[in-house]
Amino acid sequence: MAHSTPPVRDAVDVMVEQWRRQQPELDVVSKAVSIRLRRVAHHLEREVRRELARLDVELWELDMLLALHNAEGRRLGAGDLLRASQVTSGAITNRLARLEQRGWVRRDVDPSDRRQVLVTLTDAGWDKAAELAVTKTESERRFFAPMDAEMLGRLAADLRTLLVAIEGPAPDPAGAD
Amino acid sequence: MAHSTPPVRDAVDVMVEQWRRQQPELDVVSKAVSIRLRRVAHHLEREVRRELARLDVELWELDMLLALHNAEGRRLGAGDLLRASQVTSGAITNRLARLEQRGWVRRDVDPSDRRQVLVTLTDAGWDKAAELAVTKTESERRFFAPMDAEMLGRLAADLRTLLVAIEGPAPDPAGAD
DNA sequence: GAAGATTGAGTGTTCAATCTTT
DNA sequence: AAAGATTGAACACTCAATCTTC
Numbered sequence: 001m002a003h004s005t006p007p008v009r010d011a012v013d014v015m016v017e018q019w020r021r022q023q024p025e026l027d028v029v030s031k032a033v034s035i036r037l038r039r040v041a042h043h044l045e046r047e048v049r050r051e052l053a054r055l056d057v058e059l060w061e062l063d064m065l066l067a068l069h070n071a072e073g074r075r076l077g078a079g080d081l082l083r084a085s086q087v088t089s090g091a092i093t094n095r096l097a098r099l100e101q102r103g104w105v106r107r108d109v110d111p112s113d114r115r116q117v118l119v120t121l122t123d124a125g126w127d128k129a130a131e132l133a134v135t136k137t138e139s140e141r142r143f144f145a146p147m148d149a150e151m152l153g154r155l156a157a158d159l160r161t162l163l164v165a166i167e168g169p170a171p172d173p174a175g176a177d
Numbered sequence: 178m179a180h181s182t183p184p185v186r187d188a189v190d191v192m193v194e195q196w197r198r199q200q201p202e203l204d205v206v207s208k209a210v211s212i213r214l215r216r217v218a219h220h221l222e223r224e225v226r227r228e229l230a231r232l233d234v235e236l237w238e239l240d241m242l243l244a245l246h247n248a249e250g251r252r253l254g255a256g257d258l259l260r261a262s263q264v265t266s267g268a269i270t271n272r273l274a275r276l277e278q279r280g281w282v283r284r285d286v287d288p289s290d291r292r293q294v295l296v297t298l299t300d301a302g303w304d305k306a307a308e309l310a311v312t313k314t315e316s317e318r319r320f321f322a323p324m325d326a327e328m329l330g331r332l333a334a335d336l337r338t339l340l341v342a343i344e345g346p347a348p349d350p351a352g353a354d
Numbered sequence: 355g356a357a358g359a360t361t362g363a364g365t366g367t368t369c370a371a372t373c374t375t376t
Numbered sequence: 377a378a379a380g381a382t383t384g385a386a387c388a389c390t391c392a393a394t395c396t397t398c
Contacts, residue, residue, distance in 0.1 A: 009347040010340045018247040023314075029329050030321040031314060034221060036336035041218035042263050043343050044211060060388085070195040078359065084192075086219050088390055093360055095388090115358045115397045137208060144207040146342030151335055152206050158324070158332045159213035163187045165323030166220050170186040237366085255381065265368055270382055272366090292375045292380045 012036050048139045055135065060085075062132045064095055065104060065121070069129035074121035077110070081119060104128055189213050225316045232312065237262075239309045241272055242281060242298070246306035251298035254287065258296060281305055 012035045016028045049059045067084050068076055082092045096119060099105045104125030110116040121129065144152055193209045226236045244261050245253055259269045273296060276282040281302030287293040298306065321329055 008337075008341050010337045011344060011347055012337065012340065014347050015247070022247075026314065027318050029326075029333050030317045033321060033329060033333045033336065034317045036333065036340055037214070037218050037221060039263065040336055040339055040343070041214050044214060058388090070192070070199070079357095082358095086216065087388095089359065090361080090391075091389055113358090113398070117359065137203065140207045140211045141204050144210060144339070147335070147339060149206070151338065152210060154331065155335045155339075156206050156210045156213065158328055158335075159210065159217055160185075160187045160189065161328065162217055162321070162324060162332075163189065163213055164185050166217070167188060170188055170191050235366090256379095259380095264366095266381065267369075267383080268367055290376075290380090294381065 010036075012039070044140075044143055047143050048136055051135055051139045052132070055132065057128075057132060060087075060095055061099065061102075061104075062136060064099060065125060065129040066133060066136070068105065068119065068121040069126065069133065074126060076119055078107075078117040078119055099125070187213075189216070221317075221320055224320050225313055228312050228316045229309070232309065234305075234309060237264075237272055238276065238279075238281075239313060241276060242302060242306040243310060243313070245282065245296065245298040246303065246310065251303060253296055255284075255294040255296055276302070 012032050015035060016032045019026055019031060020028055045059065048062075052059060052062060063085060064081060067081055068074055071080075078092055078096065081096075082089055085092065085095075087095075096105065096107060096117075100107055104122055106120045106122055108118045108120065110118050147155070189209050189212045192212060193205045196203055196208060197205055222236065225239075229236060229239060240262060241258060244258060245251055248257075255269055255273065258273075259266055262269065262272075264272075273282065273284060273294075277284055281299055283297045283299055285295045285297065287295050324332070
């Protein structure tokens with residue numbers, strides 16, 4: 001029961017093999033992981049986006065809405081959304097404007113610090129977010145269905161290790177149960 | 178030697194925990210993997226892009242150049258580049274135009290099938306590609322340095338399993354050694 | 355002076371429609 | 377009729393500069 005599934009090769013194996021041919025001493029593993037990471041992430045995004053298109057919603061809209069949906073009092077600072085979104089501040093401003101147009105969020109100046117903007121989910125936004133949450137979760141489940149629980153758990157743990165190395169540990173365990 | 182490193186949490190653990198709070202029976206693992214996958218891929222891209230900026234090269238330029246660099250006779254069909262790039266055909270056309278402007282590739286009509294376009298790397302393009310290959314490989318190595326060899330290998334294998342499920346096995350094992 | 359959000363310029367992408375070749 | 381590449385419109389992002397508030 002040793003090497004159980006090394007026979008099946010993917011497109012990346014082929015690509016990496018060509019690299020080795022030119023630079024035999026190369027660290028092909030990190031290269032393979034780089035390529036696969038990118039490809040998988042891309043496929044996942046496409047999948048979710050496809051489902052969302054049926055509901056006339058963009059992927060980034062779902063991200064913003066869901067972040068607010070999970071927040072305390074359905075409200076978050078613009079800066080929080082910035083850090084959660086992995087995009088630049090200019091993009092956040094544009095997104096919020098669009099979300100506001102659609103009537104899903106409201107922007108208010110933070111009374112205690114007038115530099116900051118507080119973003120609040122409207123009732124319509126709340127309902128939409130709940131609907132989208134189901135759709136997204138369903139898409140994700142389907143996407144990872146080909147992996148068994150053990151592999152998926154392992155993948156989750158390994159990616160966490162990497163993420164902690166990059167971003168550092170969880171920002172604030174305050175209020176942990 | 179059971180649970181060796183579950184203590185360190187990442188930002189995604191916090192996000193996922195909020196999901197559980199609302200839907201306890203949720204499949205949080207696939208959700209966690211989804212988020213981490215996206216985040217890690219994003220960080221990696223940023224990292225490589227940052228290095229490339231110093232050489233006045235865009236990430237997509239590197240991708241195209243390297244694909245050609247690894248190809249037989251430094252030449253590939255536009256369709257091959259399309260399938261390798263995970264972007265739409267319109268994007269490929271634009272990219273090729275820019276690459277041609279920079280003097281790194283040449284576009285010729287395929288004599289045997291005049292619908293297709295053959296893309297060939299120029300001498301200047303070849304040299305640039307070689308330079309970029311080193312830079313990118315270096316970035317990737319640094320990025321995954323925090324993971325030990327065992328974990329990295331495991332990650333590579335798990336992602337391959339997923340990729341095979343999505344894209345299918347390697348397109349063409351022809352000429353396998 | 356630093357932090358936070360906004361603006362505008364420049365760039366690249368997707369999508370649908372079109373054109374050519376088979 | 378189908379396959380492949382190109383075009384143009386619409387859209388969202390990044391980056392740098394600006395404005396406000398602390």
